Amino acid sequence: MIGDLTEVQLQVQRTFADFSDREVAPAAIEHDAEGRFPRELFRKVGELGFFGMRYPESLGGSQADTLALCLAAEELARGWLSLAASSMMQAIMGTWFVYRSGSAELHERLLVPAIRGEKLGTICMTEPDAGSDLKSIATRAERDGDGYRLTGKKTWITNAPIADFFTVFARTPGGLSAFVVDAGTPGLTVGRPIAKMGMRSSPTSEVFFEGARVPASRRVGEEGQGVEFLGEILPPIRTVTAALAVGVARAAFAAARRYAADRKQFGKAIGEFQAIKLKLADMATEIFASTQVMRAAARLADEGASSAGTAAMSKSFASESALRVCEDAARVLASYGYSTDYPVERYLRDVRFTLIGGGTPEMLKLAIAKELGC
Numbered sequence: 001m002i003g004d005l006t007e008v009q010l011q012v013q014r015t016f017a018d019f020s021d022r023e024v025a026p027a028a029i030e031h032d033a034e035g036r037f038p039r040e041l042f043r044k045v046g047e048l049g050f051f052g053m054r055y056p057e058s059l060g061g062s063q064a065d066t067l068a069l070c071l072a073a074e075e076l077a078r079g080w081l082s083l084a085a086s087s088m089m090q091a092i093m094g095t096w097f098v099y100r101s102g103s104a105e106l107h108e109r110l111l112v113p114a115i116r117g118e119k120l121g122t123i124c125m126t127e128p129d130a131g132s133d134l135k136s137i138a139t140r141a142e143r144d145g146d147g148y149r150l151t152g153k154k155t156w157i158t159n160a161p162i163a164d165f166f167t168v169f170a171r172t173p174g175g176l177s178a179f180v181v182d183a184g185t186p187g188l189t190v191g192r193p194i195a196k197m198g199m200r201s202s203p204t205s206e207v208f209f210e211g212a213r214v215p216a217s218r219r220v221g222e223e224g225q226g227v228e229f230l231g232e233i234l235p236p237i238r239t240v241t242a243a244l245a246v247g248v249a250r251a252a253f254a255a256a257r258r259y260a261a262d263r264k265q266f267g268k269a270i271g272e273f274q275a276i277k278l279k280l281a282d283m284a285t286e287i288f289a290s291t292q293v294m295r296a297a298a299r300l301a302d303e304g305a306s307s308a309g310t311a312a313m314s315k316s317f318a319s320e321s322a323l324r325v326c327e328d329a330a331r332v333l334a335s336y337g338y339s340t341d342y343p344v345e346r347y348l349r350d351v352r353f354t355l356i357g358g359g360t361p362e363m364l365k366l367a368i369a370k371e372l373g374c
């Protein structure tokens with residue numbers, strides 16, 4: 001069985017499920033067609049507490065556990081992955097290092113409003129020549145008096161076109177380091193949004209640094225702590241991405257099941273044909289299994305017993321499984337699975353993000369094998 005949820009976890013799940021059904025899913029179609037970021041809904045995600053779930057009450061958060069965060073993310077993704085993914089980046093990656101190692105001034109000025117959904121934070125790791133191989137990040141942060149000057153190019157940065165602040169990984173003499181840079185800093189420019197196959201309302205851009213100057217107080221953590229930071233942030237983002245994948249898979253299954261009951265061919269509902277029943281059974285099994293793996297990884301994190309391997313397993317398994325479920329849903333709908341009048345084509349386009357973001361399946365499997373000593 002899936003296992004018991006606590007009263008708090010059930011409450012979180014109900015709150016986000018209700019929001020997702022009432023406001024998120026209905027907004028998805030129009031926004032996605034126009035590639036428009038849903039600013040108002042994003043703010044509401046903040047009002048519901050999603051961005052503060054990892055942070056203490058003193059900063060406006062709720063210090064919820066990982067499983068509760070996953071349940072909320074799953075429900076948001078069931079409604080619309082663009083909103084869920086942009087929200088996840090804010091709740092986890094875009095704000096974590098400001099919280100973890102930022103000054104009281106950064107907490108007050110950036111983190112607290114970000115938790116409310118009033119400011120937007122991003123994380124800039126990926127570069128044109130540093131995707132899976134983040135240790136080869138080439139962006140430089142050179143000492144300049146009592147500060148640093150950043151030079152380099154980042155790419156695939158979620159929420160960059162609308163961001164208020166950027167956590168940037170750059171090379172310093174002491175190794176890889178992290179800096180928090182305000183939007184509008186001279187020398188920082190954001191490129192045009194990248195035209196994407198899916199998640200069209202979650203804006204993604206290149207970010208250019210041409211001698212952008214930041215005071216030393218904007219370095220979060222020590223010089224050279226960047227590699228440790230990457231190792232710290234990747235496991236949680238992977239388990240929450242697994243939850244996003246489960247959410248999209250559930251939406252695809254629900255759409256396929258509805259369609260199978262409604263659509264008639266050869267004088268009966270197609271859901272009465274064994275071929276369709278088998279697909280629905282396979283999809284339900286995939287969702288059951290990926291839910292188990294995702295929740296197990298989240299629970300291990302909450303018990304302080306998780307590892308890079310268990311987090312990698314959750315994302316690798318759930319994202320591949322969700323892709324199969326979305327593909328099967330499209331087959332059940334046949335021509336209507338190819339039509340923008342139904343959401344299934346969007347699920348199939350969007351879900352591919354869960355394979356890539358936070359590490360490709362190949363890199364995750366290598367991480368699992370490494371932990372096994374293989």
Ligand SMILES: Cc1cc2nc3c(=O)[nH]c(=O)nc-3n(C[C@H](O)[C@H](O)[C@H](O)COP(=O)(O)OP(=O)(O)OC[C@H]3O[C@@H](n4cnc5c(N)ncnc54)[C@H](O)[C@@H]3O)c2cc1C
Pocket residue numbers: 089122123124125126130131132133155156157158159199204353356357358359360361362363366
């Ligand atoms: C929608 C979207 C949003 C994103 N948001 C952000 C963001 O906000 N911030 C950010 O920093 N990044 C972000 N990313 C970037 C993402 O994390 C990277 O795209 C991802 O890590 C993979 O890097 P890459 O695309 O350069 O692929 P590459 O590293 O070039 O990989 C290409 C292929 O080679 C394989 N490969 C590479 N190395 C090995 C190896 N050693 N062994 C076996 N196979 C290997 C990969 O698995 C893959 O199949 C985002 C990406 C997307 C698509």
